[in-house]
Amino acid sequence: VDSVIQSAxxxxxxxxxxxxVLYLQEDVADNMLSMLQGAIDTLKVGYPWQLNSDLGPVIDGKAQKILQAHSANMRKEATLVTKGSLTAECENGAFIEPQVYEIQHINQLEREVFGPILHVIRYKAADIKQVIQDVNNTGYGLTLGVHSRIKQFADEVFEQTKVGNTYINRNIVGAVVGVNPFGGHGLSGTGFKAGGPHYLLRFTDLWQSVDIGDNSIAKAQTSQPVSKDCLQFLNNITGIQHTWDQTPVATRCDALTKVISALEGNQQLDKARVALSQNRLTQANTLFNDVTELPGPTGETNELSLHARGVALLIADTESLTNGHSILQFISALVSGNGVVVIGRDQPSHDLISSIASIFQGYIPAGLVHVAGEFDDMGKWLLHNQIALIACHDTNGLWPVLTKRDGAIVPVINHVQSQFALLPYAIEKTKTNNIVATGGNAMLLNLKES
Structure with missing residues (x-):
């Protein structure tokens, strides 16, 4: 309850x-809400310069009106759990009392509201996977908190949620530079974490600039969805890609080493350039095999790790395939834990892609790679919301289409040559764990569910 009060x-x-949004397991929800109501009753809303004030005003009158409208809507669509009070001194100012509403599903919230309004959802323990899926489906992923004395449960939630900063058994606010590198995923962030070990790299010339070029891809019809076989691939790949991302990086590298050896025997490909892909596997063994331990206060651990972005769209042409450039991107995307949709710019490149992809498919999990046939409709793929990154050698025509994308901004990887070349294919996640467990028996944190 203390963590909820601080965080909300x-x-x-x-x-x-x-x-x-606060998810409460139904077994403990009533008691939790009772304690939460008691805690909110102690909060005083008032001017910030008064020492006994717990909550000050919101930023301005416009924000106040938005929150008041949201409250009115919640009173119609949700159940009011508790609501603080405003004193007479709050009549002049943009004050909003702390409020808690119980809703049935996170989809009831069409947008985020910035203010002291908390939404509660009850869930059954057996439905935790659906809860995680619902959270991931929102597209937002900045901060998440988990309160549990079962370490296995907390770790599984961390691994399965697409969230930048996860806090275990503590509040979810107050990130500290160098301790809790800050930044989210999807609609909540696009780059490396501020205050993290890779942040400054994004401001260097390690990522070369690319020209806008022509709008040839923009001529593709983008109003229609991708074909049924493509949609089936995207629907099926989620579990496959997650399992691949959780596979030890050494295992991924072993499989892709065999791929590289097989590709070197293809007479259409530049053998020397293909062999360079082995360097990316060496990088992966360093970047993805290590969890960076960050400094922090006594009783708290802080870790940063790299994970796959999701599904990569690889756009290739005959030249980029034969000279090994697209092969390098193919290897980079897969060794980073991503699934791959690969598409050619014309029929000859499509035929070569099919041949190359069949080699990959002989060593990696089935369903992890898909060869798209409709190169004339490339724009549809560029706009699909399940595409998490785009890799290509020739960026001509991409930008006019990408500006039409709804939702999260995705990175376009053109050419990165450095010891950090795999970073654009990955996302960073941090895990902050209060190992003191708010005064509880620390030994309980080692237990696993039977």
Whole structure:
């Protein structure tokens, strides 16, 4: 309850990392809500310069009106759990009392509201996988908190959620530079974490600039969905790609080493350039095999790790395939734990892609790679919301189409040559763990569910 109060109501709930939705397992929900109501009853809303004030006003009158409208809507669509009170002194100012509403599903929230309003959802323990899927489906992924004395449960939630910063058995606000590198995924962030070990690299020339070029791809019809076989691939790949991402990097490298050896025997490919792909596997063994331990206060551990982005769209042509450039991107995407949709710019490149992809498919999990046939409709793939990154040698025509994308911004990887070349194919996640477990028996954290 203390973590909920801090996360949802400090700074009047206006932090970007503030708690918006609280999932409570139904077995403990009633008791939790009773304690939460008691805690909120002790909060005083008032002017910030008064020492006894717990919550100040929201940023301005416009924000106040938005929150008031949301509250009115919640009173119609949700159940009011508890609501704080405003004193007479709050009549002049943009004050909003702390409020808690119980809703049935996270989809009831069409947008994020910045203020001291918390939404609660009850769930059955057996439905935790659906809860995680619902959270991931929102497209947002900045901060997440898990309260549990079962380490296995907390770790599984961390691994399965697409969230930048996960906090275990503590509040989810107040990230510290160098301790809790800050940044989210999807609609909540696009780059490396601020205050993290890779952040400054994004401001260097390790990522070369690319020209906008022509709009040839933009001529493709983008109003129609991709074909049924493509949709089936995207629907099926989620579990396959997650398992591949969780596979030890050494195992991924072993499989792709065999791929490289097989590709070197293909007479159409530059053998020397293909052999360079082995360097990316060496990088992967360093970047993806290590968890970076970050400094922090006594009683807390902080870790940063790299994970796959999801599904990569690899756009290739005959030249980029034969000279090994697209092969390098293919290897980079897969060794980083991603699934791959590969598409050629014309029929000759499509035929070569099919031949190359069959070699990959002989050593990696079935369903991890898909060869798209409709190169005339490339724009449809560029706009699909399940595409998490784009890799290509020739960026001509991409930008006019990408500006039409809804949802998250995706990186376009053109050419990266450095010891950090795999970083654009990955996302960073941090895990902050209060190992003191809020004063509980630390030994309980080692237990696993039977």
């Amino acid at each position: 109501f400090l700074s009047a709930g206006q932090r970007c990392s503030a708690l918006r």
